[in-house]
Amino acid sequence: xxxxxxxxxxxxxxxxxxxxxxxxxxxxxxxxxxxxxxxxxxxxxxxxxxxxxxxxxxxxxxxxxxxxxxxxxxxxxxxxxxxxxxxxxxxxxxxxxxxxxxxxxxxxxxxxxxxxxxxxxxxxxxxxxxxxxxxxxxxxxxxxxxxxxxxxxxxxxxxxxxxxx
Numbered sequence: 001x002x003x004x005x006x007x008x009x010x011x012x013x014x015x016x017x018x019x020x021x022x023x024x025x026x027x028x029x030x031x032x033x034x035x036x037x038x039x040x041x042x043x044x045x046x047x048x049x050x051x052x053x054x055x056x057x058x059x060x061x062x063x064x065x066x067x068x069x070x071x072x073x074x075x076x077x078x079x080x081x082x083x084x085x086x087x088x089x090x091x092x093x094x095x096x097x098x099x100x101x102x103x104x105x106x107x108x109x110x111x112x113x114x115x116x117x118x119x120x121x122x123x124x125x126x127x128x129x130x131x132x133x134x135x136x137x138x139x140x141x142x143x144x145x146x147x148x149x150x151x152x153x154x155x156x157x158x159x160x161x162x163x164x165x
Contacts, residue, residue, distance in 0.1 A: 030139055032122045034086055034112035037099055042086065042110060049137050050082045051161045054123070055149070056131040058090045059097045064130045067148045068105050074151060075109045081162045085109040090129060091117040137161060 033043040044052070055071065057064035075085050087107065089098040091114050102111050112119065120126045123133060134143035134157060143157055 029122055029135070029141070032119060034088065034110070034119065036110050036112050037095070037102060042112070044135075044139065047084050048139055050084055051137055051158060052084045052086065052135040053154070054086050054088060054133045054135065056088045056090060056120070056123070056126045056129050058093045058129045059101045060093070061129045063148050065101075065105075067130060068107070070149065070151055072108060074154070078158055078162070079109075083158060087111045088114050088119050091115060091120060
């Protein structure tokens with residue numbers, strides 16, 4: 001009996017893991033608009049035609065803070081080629097904490113506040129951080145990853161948009 005319960009638990013856990021890792025190509029994110037911490041607004045429609053990495057994070061998330069240097073490297077390497085990176089602070093994150101962390105870590109990429117959780121809802125109710133969506137120039141989501149971003153896989157995907165340069 002214990003063996004069957006263990007198998008059942010493993011199947012349920014595996015299904016949950018698959019759900020969180022599955023590709024998210026079916027989302028309609030064209031109308032998503034970001035309010036940046038400096039007050040500017042940026043929309044997915046404005047970013048059409050270039051690859052975009054949307055990363056959901058929180059100042060209280062240890063893994064989110066740990067991956068910041070890698071995101072900065074990615075930004076510096078690929079932004080001149082056309083990549084846009086937008087970090088979205090989770091709705092529960094206090095805006096003053098977000099602004100303080102942006103200054104402390106000297107983040108070069110835009111950071112958006114999602115106080116009303118509209119962005120979170122648009123990306124299939126993001127609940128876990130870090131959570132990354134790589135969006136192709138045509139607006140389709142080509143990679144969805146929960147946890148620290150796999151830079152080598154992400155770079156391989158990006159290279160096809162930058163002609164291998």
